[in-house]
Amino acid sequence: MVETNSYTIRPAVEADVAQINDIVNYEIGVSVNNFNYGPRSYEDGLAWFNSTITGGYPIFVATTLVNGEEVVGGYSSLGSFRQKDGYRFTxxxxxxxxxxxxxxxxGRRLLSDLLAEAKTxxxxxIIGSISEGNEASLRLADQFGFRVVGVMKDNGYKFDRWIDNTFVELIL
Ligand SMILES: CC(C)(COP(=O)(O)OP(=O)(O)OC[C@H]1O[C@@H](n2cnc3c(N)ncnc32)[C@H](O)[C@@H]1OP(=O)(O)O)[C@@H](O)C(=O)NCCC(=O)NCCS
Known part of the structure; x- marks a missing residue:
């Protein structure tokens, strides 16, 4: 574990993309919380960053100093739910x-700032899609008042098995 408890939450910048990618790629490798099978390249991470920002969606990072270096401890972001015009407020x-x-x-701080920005x-x-077995995410969403709108059975396939997805929603 990293020995710090002092973090700053700020909007992400392009220079954060490599560390954000590392965080996502770790999760891709060990869990079904992300349905990609292989790591996201730096170029794809950069494309995600640029399309998110130009699409009008926020990205926040939590940073801390470790041995004088700024380290990204986590991030939160919004993205398109569906692209058709009528979904633009979701x-x-x-x-x-x-x-x-x-x-x-x-997690609590990053989600709190993200939801405040979403309101602004x-x-x-705001929709969340939470993979089977991800109790931490379910509890975090519940703490912010998200309600479970349904469970999609066998919605994903990873590590040679089908995985259910719980969809949660918060009306701001
Ligand atoms: C889910 C996740 C974002 C939580 O982040 P975190 O910084 O560890 O969470 P926090 O310390 O802010 O805890 C906030 C709440 O989350 C819940 N929580 C966090 N970790 C938990 C765990 N291991 N088990 C159960 N609940 C947990 C608790 O309700 C907690 O509140 P509490 O401390 O009052 O009990 C983090 O575990 C994570 O990044 N998981 C992998 C990626 C992922 O699943 N992303 C979400 C995809 S939908």
Whole structure:
């Protein structure tokens, strides 16, 4: 575990992309919380960053200093739920905390700032898609008042098995 409890939450910048990718790629490798099978390249991470920002969606990072270097401990972001015009006030959230920075309140802080920003940007409905077995995410969403709208059976396939997905929604 990293020996710090002092974090700053700020909007992400392009220079954060490599560390955000590392966090996501760790999760891709060990869990079904992300349905990709292989790591996301730096170029794909950069494309995600640019399309998110130019699409009008926020990305936040939690940073801390480790041996004088700024380290990204986690991030939260919004993205398109569906692209058709009528869905423009709905967004889907993502939140990933580096495995060595978990259980320190970062998830709560990053989601709190993300939802406040979502309100400022006039989003109306925020959707989350939570894979089977992800109790931490379910509990975090519940703490913010998200309601479970349904469980999609066998919605994903990874590590040679079918995985259910719970969809949650918060009206801002
Ligand atoms: C889910 C996740 C974002 C939580 O981040 P975190 O910084 O560890 O969470 P926090 O310390 O802010 O805890 C907030 C709440 O989350 C829940 N929680 C966090 N870790 C938990 C765990 N291991 N088991 C059960 N609940 C947990 C608790 O309700 C906790 O509140 P509490 O401390 O009052 O009990 C983090 O575990 C993570 O990044 N997981 C992998 C990626 C992922 O699943 N992303 C979400 C995809 S939908």
């Amino acid at each position: 967004a889907e959230y993502s939140i990933y905390i580096h495995h060595e920075h978990r259980k320190r309140g970062l 940007r006039k989003f109306h409905a």
